[in-house]
Amino acid sequence: MKRKVLVLGAGIQGCCIALELANRGFKVDLIEQDSVPFNRSSIRNEGKIHLGLVYINDTGFETPKLMLKAALRFAPYLSRWIGIGVKDLNVGTPFYYLVSNQSFLDTEQLEQRYHQLEKLYCKSTEKESFTYLGYKPDKLVQKSSEENLAKHFNTDCLQGGFYTSELAIDTSKLAEHIRKAVKKHSNITFLGNHRILGISKNGSGYIVEGEKNRSNWKKKSLQVVNATWTDKFKLDETLGISPPKEILHRLKYRVIADIPEEMKNFPSATMVIGKFGDVVIRPDKTAYISWYPDACRGWSNSIEPPESWNEPSRGIVPNKDFDEISEQLIRETEKWYPAIRNCTPKIVDAGIIVAHGKTDVDNKKSRLHERSNIGVTSYDGYHSVETGKLTTAPMFAMDTADRAEKIYRQL
Ligand SMILES: Cc1cc2nc3c(=O)[nH]c(=O)nc-3n(C[C@H](O)[C@H](O)[C@H](O)COP(=O)(O)OP(=O)(O)OC[C@H]3O[C@@H](n4cnc5c(N)ncnc54)[C@H](O)[C@@H]3O)c2cc1C
Incomplete structure (x- = not known):
């Protein structure tokens, strides 16, 4: 029970977090509204691994710096989870x-x-x-x-x-490899067709609730990661976290x-x-x-x-x-x-x-023109991730896993 994490959303962000946690020995329920992982923004984009050039108008230079840092980590971190060479990504x-x-x-x-x-x-x-x-x-x-x-x-x-x-x-190639890795990992249970509706506090842990085929479901865990991208702020709000302006x-x-x-x-x-x-x-x-x-x-x-x-x-x-x-x-x-x-x-x-x-x-x-105010925010065992870009997702996955591990050690 202690070494278990609910990861909400199976785009690049949720899948990379699930794979890193699973490699570290956590049991992960990866909860997703679609029937397959990697079916939304993570596959339907350009796939550019940003070196920071597009964000050069950020006068404080924070976004180019962040993109460069993430770009240099993108392939090395991915290879931990999907074990392939860059050539396989077309x-x-x-x-x-x-x-x-x-x-x-x-x-x-x-x-x-x-x-x-x-x-x-x-x-x-x-x-x-x-x-x-x-x-x-x-x-x-x-x-x-x-x-x-x-x-x-x-x-x-x-x-x-x-x-x-x-x-x-090529994001469709990346999707292929990530779906395979998620399916193969014995520590990950993929729960497709599960729409998440809300999160609440439950003692020192959390309850995540939702619906599947018009029936309600509920899951409890000491740690939860919100990687739902489009529903991040709405789900944060159900837990009492105010959305940004x-x-x-x-x-x-x-x-x-x-x-x-x-x-x-x-x-x-x-x-x-x-x-x-x-x-x-x-x-x-x-x-x-x-x-x-x-x-x-x-x-x-x-x-x-x-x-x-x-x-x-x-x-x-x-x-x-x-x-x-x-x-x-x-x-x-x-x-x-x-x-x-x-x-x-x-x-x-x-x-x-x-x-x-x-x-x-x-x-x-x-x-x-700025995309530097992104990444993971933790509230005890609840970690909410603003992915920002495909480029930054693997770097934020490592950060999230480090945070989950730290909390686990304190429990
Ligand atoms: C056209 C386009 C071009 C882009 N180009 C680039 C680029 O070149 N380079 C780059 O770095 N970035 C690019 N991006 C940004 C990039 O696509 C995103 O930052 C990234 O894919 C977000 O990943 P994610 O896993 O957070 O989101 P997603 O891939 O959307 O994953 C979130 C998952 O959560 C699930 N979910 C959401 N709400 C719920 C709920 N209530 N219940 C259950 N499941 C839920 C969704 O179904 C989804 O599977 C582009 C985006 C677009 C749209």
Whole structure:
């Protein structure tokens, strides 16, 4: 009973926490509303393992620092749980960062800040032996010539660009390996189709309650981890923990498309800095495509996302939306990455992004440019995790397991 933890939510965050706790000898009930783990935001995203470049507008530099730290731990920690090499994750080609004519930081300002990040990277790799997705890049960012940019991109929309060492993994491959590891681990019991409705205190422990197929269930434990992402603040509140101000939920769509053979070594690209988009080119001849102004189709400052977002965030998208969204995202993307017009869309789905703020990413002062106030908060044996990014989840999983172990030793 003492060495047991209830982990709520089976996205990347909940699964990594469950696997680390299970490796340390804890018995874990992993409780999830869907029938399989890894079925929501953790699979329906871009898979970029952030080196901090996207968050370079955080003037305090806390977010780039945090992302860099997490990125260097992503693969080493994952290999503890899923025991595979980075090659098994269908890693895409390195990203170009393309500076839009409408970017609110110009190429020179970006270059200065990237240089600051580079220095930080050199310092941290001097001290630590961690690698970035299995290798140690000599440099994170290099300014690109216009001639190089023009090989793949429409330079009329750009004021400049950088070649970077940043990479994205294929989240469907990650899902495959994590699902397998969770299923195989004898210390983990996966409880699918269990919707969690509330948490209450019970002496020195907790009671988690919910419903399954219209019947109520109840589970008790001395320690509980809340890794539900979209329902985190609502469930915290049932335990009396006040939600933060300025919660923001966004529903963002993506397209996965087949690409022709000749594109498979083309670069991945992110346009900065404002309301732009990304392309990831993967070795299995697929591409991730998203264009923020048309892909972000839901915005809510409520404590939980609207019910209508439930279906697209589980991958259920009606045919007419599939056609309309894929056509629009490809049309907008081919304006700056012309080869994208040769893609054939095969998946359209959406994920929910939980953050804090009132204004959008094209506002220089938006809180969306910061993602440093995330991670684990513990209230005795209740640990509530704000994942923040796919990139940070393995690092926060280790932190959560350390906290659970510390509490266990005090019991
Ligand atoms: C389009 C898009 C692109 C993104 N791109 C990137 C990127 O390139 N790089 C990056 O680092 N991050 C990216 N992110 C962010 C990243 O996807 C998330 O930070 C991360 O997946 C969150 O993981 P999680 O496990 O906390 O959440 P989830 O994967 O959503 O897992 C939470 C789990 O809890 C379950 N759950 C929730 N409520 C309940 C309840 N009441 N009862 C039972 N179960 C419940 C859910 O069903 C789900 O399985 C992106 C997000 C989106 C949407």
